[in-house]
Amino acid sequence: MLKAELRKKYILKRKALSTDEAFLLSEKIFENFINYFKLEEGMKIHIFLPILERKEINTQIFIKYFLEHQVRVFVPKVIDGRMINIEISExxxxxxxxxxxxxxxxxxxxxxAFFDYVITPLLYCDEEGNRIGYGKGFYDVFFQNISLESKKIGVNYFNPSEVIDDVWENDSPLDYLVTPADVLSFFKGLE
Structure with a gap:
């Protein structure tokens, strides 16, 4: 399917979730992340802040845990059409x-420019790690300007089930996808 069709489809699927369902699924995604990825004090994680009204993954759960465990947390902010990274604290x-x-x-x-993990927002991700966001391209530009060693991790309520037919040359695939059911690896490098 084309990105535009998949974007519409998964926006509707997400809207169909109740607030309680979205929170419980976010907790399962968080648990899968913590169980799979080993965190150490001083690691640097870039993570998006959720728009809870749009039923985005509740990353506040992640951020609270990271800060409690002395993991450095960076969040995006868009200024004059450019995404910057701001380190946050409690x-x-x-x-x-x-x-x-x-x-x-x-x-x-x-x-x-280096993050151990970049937890990335998305609407959909296919089995090759290609992601669909809201279409503004902020993360594609961001991925081009950070270390190639930074692991890009998508979080989503839904597992891949459809191919994205219109992947572009500048699209940066994810290394991992964390869902309530699985952690999928697309990582092609040495771990």
Missing amino acids: NTQFETSKWGIPEPVSNEDSNE
Whole structure:
């Protein structure tokens, strides 16, 4: 299927989830992540902040755990059409962007280019690790500007079941996908 068709389909599938279902599935995704990926103090993780009204994966569960375990947490913020990375702590102040995304009040870019893990938002991911987001391309540009050693991890309520027919040359596939049922590896390098 084409990205536009899959985007519509999975937006509707996500909307069909109740708030309770979305939270319980987010907890299962978090548990699968923690059980699969080994975290160490001082690791650097880039993670998106969820738009809970759109029933995105509740990454607040992840962020709370990371901060409690001295994992460094970086979140995106879009300024003048460009995504920057801001390191956060328990004391970080947030505001809601024009897209309804929670973002730090600070505009101080960390300029960090290496992350142990980049937990990536998506609407759908196929069996090759190709992802579909909201179509703005922020993460495709971001992936081109970070270390190739940073592992890109998608989180989604749904396992892959359909092929994305219109993958573009500049699309960056994920290394892993974490769902409530599985952790799938697309990683082609040495682990």
